Amino acid sequence: MTAAFVQPDLMPALPEMVMLAMTCLVLVVDLFLPQEKRGLTLLLSVLTLAMAIGAVVLVAPVDAISSFGGSFILDQLAVVLKIAVCAITILVFVYSRDYLVDHDIYKGEYYVLGLFATLGMMIMISAHSFLLVYLGLELLSLSLYAMIAFNRTSLRASESAMKYFVLGAMASGLLLYGISIFYGITGTLDINQLSQAVTTLQSSSHPVALGFALTFIVVGLCFKLGAVPFHMWLPDVYQGAPTSVTLFIGTAPKIAGFAMAIRLLVDGLGDLQEDWSQMLTVLAIASMALGNVIAIAQTSFKRMLAYSTISHVGFILLGILATTANGYASAMFYTITYAITASVAFGVLLVLNRKGFEAENISDLSGLNDSNPWYAALLAIAMFSMAGVPPTVGFYAKLTVLQAVVQVDMVWLAITAVLFSVIGLFYYLRVIKVMYFDKPLAEQETTIKEALDVKLLLSANSLSLILLGVFPSTLMVYCILAFS
């Protein structure tokens, strides 16, 4: 151990520093803004994220560089995921505006908390020590708890925030417990050193302790990802939270969760891959089974998407448990494209909200093709993408994951996965059925606010699902590069 203080190289962390500085600025500026000028907060927040993307591109290295004594890493994986997280958060902020206005919660705190959550995700993505992973995760989680409870007058929102907080705190505790056991065995939290220590330990002693600690890490991780049987919070939180927050929870944090899985399991505990791969196999099958089957019974669109998320997490786990570079790359592709797809689904739901009307149930989408064929088409594309029907990107994402699984001779797992995705197809088709084949409900107003920026972004977002489906290489190249 060197005691001397070495000035860390700050450049790799430039995006995070920009983010932090700008977020504080937004916080202060927002304090002095009158309500009618709240748009400036949104503008500044989007600018912050854009600057963060710019900073990421600016410092993007060819080879991985680490800083802060090895606990911070900037590699290809981090670059791609950070850009994805920031870009999706921009979408979230823009889509949310009208919803927040309509529900009288158009306040600066929403954006400030969102920015802090994004900062937490960026730290998780670049963390290369167990401690930093945990710090990033807590920054994200605490911001999310507050965002869910943000609509103070809503009982359901408060309830789900409470639920998320209690369960989330427990999961954090489990994760921390696992981390502390590893620290006890190896004496380090740095991922590189820990990985080496595990290699030597595995051949000599402590295999039981290693497995014990690993279990806690996997449990904590799967709670955050929402894999069965640690998924209980997900449907309630998705349903209870304001839709604009659900949109946020359902998209960007999945990418951060994927990064966390890669940092902890692959980078840190790669030598135990046989153990965690088996655990993930069980969890993945359970997630796909339960998520797809229970989603069929849902009447709430938000709850349905929650269960659909659970099944998609199962697919992401499939890619990871293949334990090949190819598998990680396909899981990464799957995660990013899933986040893009989910942002369309929630985005259209947000557009349907009006003052005094909370679009939430699947039946609220009735006859959307009659009242607004364009938004119906955008949502239909997202649904087909989630179901994995070509030519949307969802098909390609599933193809890459299945390919990775088959490559490691787990054909049975691939067959299980595709059979569950057939079950999944049913409830995605039901949404399309409601939009296209049913007539609009009588009392329903048909006018939809047409904010031009939202419409343009949402259209681009949805059409990108087809473009990425036709030209998947554009994104796939970066995913493969991240693990080569």
Next chain:
Amino acid sequence: MYADWPLLSLAIWTPIFGGILVLFAGDREPAGARKIALVVSLLTFLLTLPLYTQFNSGTHLMQFVERHEWVAAFNIEYYLGIDGISMPLILLTSFTTVIVVISSWEVIQYRVSQYMAAFLIMEGFMIGTFSALDSILFYVFFESMLIPMFLVIGIWGGANRIYATLKFFLYTFIGSVLMLVALIYMYSKSGSFAIFDFHYLRLSLTEQVLIFLAFLVAFAVKVPMWPVHTWLPDAHVEAPTGGSVILAAIMLKIGGYGFLRFSLPITPDASRELDWLIITMSLTAVVYIGFVALVQRDMKKLIAYSSIAHMGFVTLGFFIVFRIINSGNGEQGAALALEGGMVQMVSHGFISGAMFLCVGVMYDRMHSREIADYGGVANTMPIFAAFMVFFAMANAGLPGTSGFVGEFMVILASFKASFWIAFLAATTLILGAAYTLWMVKRVVFGEIANDNVRALTDINKREFLFLAILAIAVLALGLWPDPLVDVMHATIDNLLNHIANSKI
């Protein structure tokens, strides 16, 4: 002049982009949407014509090949090309789409632009399916076409349309996902998704059987073969006329095409081992489904069941070849069986399409498909009755019509394999005549049954046009099938050589 044109790409993407154009024409301008749709479909048909005229029938090699890198990471290519078995089906597709556009001209009033766009986009996907030589490209087109068909049945269909369209989508999807796993498995063995690399991939018998079964599920649902046929009568009954036509004329053929392109050449040994299974399923379709058709009260349902029986001939022709080769009667008979199956597919495309259009013509006037609601239509609609009787005869396999050629070839070939198989197959000539002509008798002939029939008006020029075109096609193919058979000789011979060699 066509030599350097990427004709296949043009044939695929013209209708797709044309369809998007129609979509943007919107419902404010239904007349415009119709006109654009007609122009696009005619243009596509013209683009596919050179595929026939410039086709070199002396080679089994792929023609009009286009090959570009698509997804480099997984060696997926944008790889197109046609041979003697895909070219006729592409022409059938572009031809039928023109007919469908004309036939829906006045009938469809609700969301015209979406309707026309769905058919044009579907046309592009179907042509893509027939010309794709990369299995993932094939799969993408194969699945994509479900989306427009799902919407067509669901939006413009009959009373029970939602059940029918969900069933249609789920059945087809469950079949094809297993095929996807098989494709990925072969990719992990060969490192390429090109179909021809799969053709030369060595596979053990166990592997072949599993892959064969995966393909079987995918294509048997599509054909559809007994016992996975139950989605078809539902889908046909509920679909609008145009949807029924495309479904019967082309979508079913994709299953048959899949057997020729994938099952037989990729898993020849498993096909030989399991040919009894396919033959049993095919004969069941021919005989049992024939009886089922006999008792139908709904005209569309009757034609749907008759489609299943006729497609049973196609699969019988494709899989009887192993027995013919074994019987020592040489490849002459085997080629006859395969070509018979192919001719049957094209001919069924014309005839079933025409039959559905005939029912559509009556349905537009009476809003009923029940046979019992009709009777004596010939008295009020003589011209239409002439067409209806002609197509019914063709459906029953009357010599001189295209319906006869394919069935006769398959039965003739089956005799070389086994008398009893041929005997059972030949019952279709009786059953087919029975259910088709009995329906015609009850609907077209006899006394005028009720006032609704009395009020019927005969077909207009537009209806005459598309029925006449189809009648000419049916007659031409029936009297002179050589132009169709000649283009596939080389391909079929090559296929037979290929499947005669064990891949184990």
